[in-house]
Amino acid sequence: MRPLVRAWIAFWDRREPPTVLALVRILVxxxxxxxxxxxxxxxxxxxxxxxxxHGLGFGALRAIPIPAAVRWLGATPHTAWILWTxxxxxxxxxxxxxxxxxxxxxxxxxSAQLAAISxxxxxxxDILLRVVIAILVLSxxxxxxxxxxxxxxxxxxxxxPLVPAWPRYxxxxxxxxxxxxxxxxxxxxxxxxxxxxxxxxxxxxDPHFARWDAGWIAGVYPLLQVATLATVSFEYxxxxxxxxxxxxxxxxxxxxxxxxxxxxxxxVGASFHLGIAVTMRLGIFxxxxxxxxxVFLHPDELERALRYARPxxxxxxxxx
Amino acid sequence: xxxxxxEACPAGEVGWSRAARAQRAFMVPFLFVGEDFKVxxxxxxxxxxxPDRFRMWIEAREGPQAPWQLxxxxxxxxxxxLADALEYRRxxxxxxxxxRNVRGSYTSFVxxxxxxxxxxxxxxxxxxxxxxxxxxxxxxxxxxTGATGRFVxxxxxxxxxxxxxx
Numbered sequence: 001m002r003p004l005v006r007a008w009i010a011f012w013d014r015r016e017p018p019t020v021l022a023l024v025r026i027l028v029x030x031x032x033x034x035x036x037x038x039x040x041x042x043x044x045x046x047x048x049x050x051x052x053x054h055g056l057g058f059g060a061l062r063a064i065p066i067p068a069a070v071r072w073l074g075a076t077p078h079t080a081w082i083l084w085t086x087x088x089x090x091x092x093x094x095x096x097x098x099x100x101x102x103x104x105x106x107x108x109x110x111s112a113q114l115a116a117i118s119x120x121x122x123x124x125x126d127i128l129l130r131v132v133i134a135i136l137v138l139s140x141x142x143x144x145x146x147x148x149x150x151x152x153x154x155x156x157x158x159x160x161p162l163v164p165a166w167p168r169y170x171x172x173x174x175x176x177x178x179x180x181x182x183x184x185x186x187x188x189x190x191x192x193x194x195x196x197x198x199x200x201x202x203x204x205x206d207p208h209f210a211r212w213d214a215g216w217i218a219g220v221y222p223l224l225q226v227a228t229l230a231t232v233s234f235e236y237x238x239x240x241x242x243x244x245x246x247x248x249x250x251x252x253x254x255x256x257x258x259x260x261x262x263x264x265x266x267x268v269g270a271s272f273h274l275g276i277a278v279t280m281r282l283g284i285f286x287x288x289x290x291x292x293x294x295v296f297l298h299p300d301e302l303e304r305a306l307r308y309a310r311p312x313x314x315x316x317x318x319x320x
Numbered sequence: 321x322x323x324x325x326x327e328a329c330p331a332g333e334v335g336w337s338r339a340a341r342a343q344r345a346f347m348v349p350f351l352f353v354g355e356d357f358k359v360x361x362x363x364x365x366x367x368x369x370x371p372d373r374f375r376m377w378i379e380a381r382e383g384p385q386a387p388w389q390l391x392x393x394x395x396x397x398x399x400x401x402l403a404d405a406l407e408y409r410r411x412x413x414x415x416x417x418x419x420r421n422v423r424g425s426y427t428s429f430v431x432x433x434x435x436x437x438x439x440x441x442x443x444x445x446x447x448x449x450x451x452x453x454x455x456x457x458x459x460x461x462x463x464x465t466g467a468t469g470r471f472v473x474x475x476x477x478x479x480x481x482x483x484x485x486x
Contacts, residue, residue, distance in 0.1 A: 035409075042408045047432050053485065055432060056414050056425040108357065115358035120425040121412035124363055131359050170321065177328060181363040184330060190369040199369035201458035205465055206373045207394040208416050214456075214464035221459055283409030 012169075015162035017299040018143035019306075022097070024171070025141040027291035028132055029095025032107075035284045036088045045084045048121050049114050051075035057117040067116035080117075086110050094133065097146020104137035125288040128178060132171060132292055139167030171295040172245075176238045179269075183235030191232050197225040209280050227275065234268045241265040249298070266296060323350050328361035368419045374451040374472075375465065376415060378402075378433060380444035388448065391437070402436065417451055422473050434477035450474035 039045055051060035051070070059067060060075040073079040087110040093103035111130050115122035140163025142148040149159045189195030190202055201224045205214040217224065240261065247258035270290070277286040294302060326346050331339035354360055378392040378401065391401035410416045414425045434447040451473045455466035 038408060042405050044405055044408055044411070047405065047436075048412055048414075052428040053431045053435060053482075056411070056428045058425055058428050112356065112358040118412070118414070118425065120414045120423040122358060123409070123413050124365070126412075127359055128363075130357065134357070134359075173321075177361065178363045181328060181330070181361070182365040185333070185362075185364045185367045186369075188368045188370055195369075198458065199366065202369045202371060202373075202456055203366055205456045205458045206454075207375045207465060208373070208410060210395070213395050214458065217458040217464055218461065224458075281407065281410070283412070 012166045014165040016165045016168070017161065017303070018140045018159075018163040019145070019299045020168055020294050020297060020302050021136060021139050021141035021163065022143070022145040023294045023302065024132070024292055025097065025100070025136050026095055026145065027294070028129055028136070028288070029091055031284055031287050031291045032129060033088065033091045033095060034287075036084065036091065040084065040088075046077040046080050049080035049083060049118050050077040051079075051117070055080060055118070056121060059117045059119050063116055063119070067113050069110075069113040070117065083110050083114055083117075087114065097142045097148050100142035100146060100148050101137050104133050108134050108137070123283070123285070125283070125285045128174075128292075129288050131174060135167050135170055135174075140164060141167070168295050171292060173242070175289075175292060175295065176242045179235045179238040183232060183238070186232065186235070191228060197228040200224045200228045200231065204279055209282065211279055211281050230268055231272055234265065234272055237265055245296070269293075323347075323353065324361050327354070330362070371454075371456040371466065373454040373456050373465075374417050375454055375467070376449065376451055377471070378437075378447070378449050380437060380441070380447045382443055383445055391447075402433065405436075406433075415449075417473070422451070426473065427475060430475040430477060431482075434482060438479045438482060445479045446476065447478075448474055448476040 039048060047055045049055060049057050051057045054077045057075075057080065060070045060079070069079060069083055073082060087107055090103045090107035090110065093099055094107055108130055111126070115126065115130075140160070143159035143163050152159050186199075188199065190199040191197070201217050201221055204210050204224065205217055207214075244258040244261040244265070247254045248262050270293075273286040273290050276282055297305070326343055327350075329339070329343055331343050375394060376392075377390060379388040379390050381388050390396075390399045392403060392406060393399050394407075405411070406415070411429065414423060415429045417423070417426075430447075430449045433449060437444055437447050450471040453468045453470045453472060455468055456464065457466050458464050460466065
């Protein structure tokens with residue numbers, strides 16, 4: 001029993017460079033900032049988050065209990081603006097890594113108030129990114145690529161080069177569960193053989209979600225059936241991806257097939273999200289999800305990818 | 321993590337009534353986490369993908385006897401009134417009906433569309449929003465969306481009534 005407990009503690013006490021967590025912090029911050037600024041540039045801050053009749057925020061009048069922000073500030077359009085401004089400023093600070101933890105906590109609290117005011121306008125991706133930011137607040141995500149790290153170096157107290165890895169593991173598990181949960185909730189036969197794997201064709205013919213008119217669907221119908229099967233396999237395969245990642249990291253004779261499975265799953269998943277981004281109008285969903293995806297990489301893999309992406313590496317490679 | 325795992329368990333959905341009761345009892349002291357931070361571990365992405373879908377129509381008219389004129393309909397390039405605003409994340413999903421019904425904010429949405437329309441276009445005195453029932457057949461050559469011409473969830477607003485309300 002004792003070795004098991006020791007292994008469990010050692011697992012959660014692992015340390016690693018903070019680059020992956022910092023990248024997720026920046027990507028999630030940029031995605032949410034674009035979303036909040038997009039709402040404002042479309043003139044929708046009051047429409048989405050103010051109490052009726054000014055907006056859709058029926059929670060400001062009907063929620064039990066009434067959201068704290070409404071009790072303190074009133075059910076007026078000003079409240080929507082105050083909350084939007086606070087959330088946007090907090091996101092900006094969080095993204096650049098200035099007062100990162102405070103900014104993250106403020107954003108999570110304000111975002112929850114906005115969700116309470118407009119429950120219908122708080123989608124799954126908003127909930128997920130709220131969870132992600134809450135976990136990042138507890139992590140070493142500001143130990144690099146941040147104003148906080150720069151300030152700490154300037155005052156002679158540099159951030160540690162290694163930070164706890166458990167927040168990345170937790171985010172990893174969160175994504176795996178999210179995909180698997182989305183898979184097991186697919187109750188419609190259209191997602192399986194009894195419905196002819198017709199789900200994606202149905203969804204892409206729905207004028208509320210499709211980016212284009214449905215005229216092109218018939219021509220690629222078999223391809224969409226394959227894509228439906230791939231989507232369900234990807235979601236149901238999330239636990240297998242978790243296992244494959246663990247085996248690939250451990251080494252041994254299962255490492256090679258595990259690596260193949262891992263990269264196949266990542267490739268199918270990336271195609272799934274990019275396909276959604278191109279063919280459907282689901283707002284920030286595909287971008288918000290991909291913003292968290294770096295947690296699937298070990299910091300060493302990210303380092304290798306970044307090194308390969310540098311123009312100098314390309315030049316030296318092409319000279320060989 | 322344990323709380324998240326227990327909350328995530330789909331015991332109720334798969335009909336394990338004892339497990340669902342135990343799950344509810346376990347979660348009682350932690351309900352505030354979900355309620356105060358508005359988080360959950362139940363995730364869904366198009367669980368239902370059947371042919372029964374809807375298309376929103378926004379129409380307006382100049383008086384009680386005047387004919388209705390179409391202002392906005394998704395995927396209709398000739399009718400794009402407020403399209404930029406309406407298509408921002410489908411106003412974060414607020415006007416998009418669920419599988420069985422419109423969402424709770426639908427009436428507030430219609431009120432908001434009417435307020436904005438009456439303010440920007442003085443010629444209109446009445447506005448209605450309704451959902452056309454679709455019966456989708458993706459491989460149909462003529463109209464894959466299967467527009468039925470049947471409408472549900474009609475909500476109407478008038479300039480006079482809005483002016484009289486506080």
